[in-house]
Amino acid sequence: MYSENPPGKKRATTLKDIAQATQLSVSTISRALSNNASIPEPTRLRVIEAAEQLNYRPNAQARALRKSRTDTIGLLVPNIENPYFASLAAAVQRRARRAGVSTILTNTEENPDLVNQALDVMDDQRLDGIIVVPHLQSADKVAELHARGVPIVLVDRKLKDTGIPSVTSDPEPGMTAAVDLLTATDVSLGYLSGPQDTSTGRERLGLFEWLCVDRGITGVSVYYGGYRQESGYEGVRVLLEQGANAIIAGDSMMTIGALMAIHELDLVIGEDLQLIGFDDNPVFRLQNPRLTVIDQQVGKMGEQAFDLLQKLISGKGVVESVRIPTILHIHGSTAGSVQRRGRTSKS
Amino acid sequence: MYSENPPGKKRATTLKDIAQATQLSVSTISRALSNNASIPEPTRLRVIEAAEQLNYRPNAQARALRKSRTDTIGLLVPNIENPYFASLAAAVQRRARRAGVSTILTNTEENPDLVNQALDVMDDQRLDGIIVVPHLQSADKVAELHARGVPIVLVDRKLKDTGIPSVTSDPEPGMTAAVDLLTATDVSLGYLSGPQDTSTGRERLGLFEWLCVDRGITGVSVYYGGYRQESGYEGVRVLLEQGANAIIAGDSMMTIGALMAIHELDLVIGEDLQLIGFDDNPVFRLQNPRLTVIDQQVGKMGEQAFDLLQKLISGKGVVESVRIPTILHIHGSTAGSVQRRGRTSKS
Structure with a gap:
């Protein structure tokens, strides 16, 4: 940033400048600034005063070569405009900040190539460790870093x-409660599935299909989407055409897209169709009726991820993967199910 | 990250390792890897092959000491959970990525101390430049970096x-259209104001007050809030109590909070009260009726900010601050105003 010293602009202060100003040697300055015991206190104070006056900033890169910690971690999220990942990032950063650790955040745009590139950049920066939301296509790169001892x-x-240790949500409790709530009455179930190159997309779809088999639920429609608004928007139209009237969305972004399509079609949620969203985010609380959602407890997930990484970095304690249960929060968007459930005996 | 070489974990490959493997000197390896013309092509290829086999990663920190560019910029946003800032960050990152530049993002939690701390960290990292959403309390720190020639x-x-060059939105066109739309009929105007330690909070409030004076609008209520959901939630209740029935929210987060309170009170937007939100974000498109909003064109703002920074970094071309006009998008949440405006002659 300053190494070119463009004319007319001040360059950064170096140890040499402080040496000139104090008439001391560079090695004395260096030892004084690193609190070396060989430097008498009055000299140390003189050096610090001169350093402050000259606006000296130690060079982090040079320092990092000698010091093992940068007190900075990396965080890779696939889409910062997805409120679920924004909340995850905010939770990690808050927890890190309280531990005196800075977080470098990168948005990988749901693109495995960008995940791999960003991992290379972060590896180069010699951060203390990395928290990553991976794609299956990033497995090799992540495994390579892990094998080289990078805390990840x-x-x-x-x-x-x-x-590699992970913090994931367990879809089982939330999804089971969702399927059971909707199918307590005679509905046609639909599912907006996430992408199959993510563990979450695969696991949630597998679970949904298993629940349908286990409960003997038939006439089920599945739309194979992605973690994008457009998928929810298109998917809900396809599912409605296929006759579905009780829909579970497999993530936040598809829930947003589904809401857009439903509002456009002027359907009344909770009456014309039942809808269960994924993630407890403010957007869904603002719906009228408020959305029934499968909550992943994203704040807890971010905190636990940072805590696991800290353990790995310190090398202390056993590091084990963590599963956080999902919870179904029931609100007005499935009111039809609840009402009809009350009337089951009549129909 | 690897300097401690914990037992049982592989340490990073060094130039020495490549020298040993190839039976060449470290200085030859170094010159070969930096494409120095003094190294014959077969030797260079031999070194690169060995480097790849040994999984060598050049040390970014050491490299940065010799090289003027890191191809990495810093971006400081106050709240990544605010959809407006998430969109701003995504726009900057997309534009940067296309230019081959990585973006390091930090969330400063609307806390001026954290802005100052994060600026220090980024300064240490010798990034190519920094894009920052400042508080007034960060003025000194930002000015100091700017004075030292840090592109900012x-x-x-x-x-x-x-x-210091800036990219800001001009509230005038959007806010003027908003006030004129609402006051075309006989309403009691209310304004949810942002914090007065931000230029946007001050400018928007000043403009709103000026418009009221200019148009001779009386009986206006103002709630002095912050860029937080809670402010919108509390503020809208206070404004309603003071008799306001046509409310403009001064940012995204207060709009979200206002919607929460309005849904809780079971008021029908567009009938019981008119509401104009700030920022064109998906949340407001999902409201039924869809929200009338003052759009800051956040995508354009992010792109322009990156383009300005690139100009500063390259030292080419004149760098001038950019103002992007706000636009009022009229939807159902102000339908009452439009209807009543049609009936003005009758009332």
């Missing part, structure tokens, strides 16, 4: 058979 | 009299 924690999505 | 661009908020 997966969050939201895991990578099978890599042995 | 302000976005969303500016700092008066610092001469």
Whole structure:
């Protein structure tokens, strides 16, 4: 940033400048600034005063070469405009800040190539460790860093058979309660599935299908989407055409897209169709009726991911993957199910 | 990250390792890897092959000491959970990525101390430049970096009299249209104001007050809030109690909070009260009726901020601050105003 010293602009203060100003040697300055015991206190204070007056900033890169910690971690999220990942990032950063650790955040745009590129950049920066939401296509790169001893924690999505610790949500309790709530009455169930190159997309779809088989639910429609608004928007139209009237969305972004399509079609949620969203985010609380949602407790996930990474970095304690249960919060968007359930005996 | 070499974990490959493997000197390896013309091509290829086999990663920190560019910029936003700032960050990152530049994002939690701390960290990292959403309390720190020649661009908020280039939105066209739309009929106007330690909070409130004086609008209520959901939630209740029935929210987060309170009170937007939100974000498109909003064109703001920073970094071309006009998008949440305006002659 300053190494070119453009004319007319001040360059950064170096140890040499402080040496000139104090008439001391550069090595004395260096030792004084690193609190070396060989430097008498009056000299140390003189050096610090001169350094402050000259606006000296130690060079972090040079320092990092000698020091093992940068007190900075990296965080890779796939889409910062997805409120679920924004909340995850905010939770990690808050927890990190309280531990005196800075967080470098990168948005990988749901693109595995960008995940791999960003991991390379972060590896180069010699951060203390990395928290990443991976794609299956990032498995090799993540495993390579892990094998080289880079402290790395997966969050939201895991990578099978890599042995890399992860913090993920367990869809089972929330999804089971959702399916059981909707199918307590005679509905046609539909599911907006996430992408199959993510562990979450696969696991949630597998669970949904297993629940349908286990409960003997038939006439089920599945739309194979992605973690994008457009998928929810298109998907809900396809599912409605296929006759579905009770729909579960497999993530936040598809829930937003589904709401857009439903509002456009002027359907009344909770009456014309039942809808269960994914993630407890403010957007869904603002719906009228408020959305019934499968809550992943994203704040807890971010905190646990940071705590796991800290353990890995310190090398203390056993680091084990964490599963956080999902919870179904029931609100007005499934009111039809509840009402009809009360009337089951009549119909 | 690897300097401690914990037992049982592989340490990073060094130039020495490549020298040993190839039976060449470290200085030859170094010159070969930096494409020095003094190294014959077969030797260079031999070194690169060995480097790849040994999984060598050049040390970014050491490299940065010799090289003037890191191809990485910093971006400081006050609240990543605010959809407006999430969109701003995504726009900057997309534009930067296309230019081959990585973006390091930090969330400063609307806390001026954290802005100052984060600026220090980024300064240490010798990034190519920094884009920051400042508080007035960060003016000194930002001006100090600017004076030392650090390429720095302000976005969303500016700092008066610092001469630092900025990309901000001009509230005038959108706010004027909003006030005129609502007051075309006989309403009681209310305004949810942002914090007065930000240029945007001050400018928007000043403009609103000026418009009221200019138009001779009386009986106006103002709630002095912050850029937080809670402010919108509390503020809208206070404004309603004071008799306001046509409310403009001064930012995204207060709009979200206002919607929460209005839904809780079971008021029908567009009938019981008119509401104009700030920022064109998906949340407001999902309201039924869809919200009338003052749009800041946040995508354009992010792109322009990156373009300005690139100009500063390259030292080419004149760098001038940019103002992007706000636009009022009229939807159902102000339908009452439009209807009543049609009936003005009758009332």
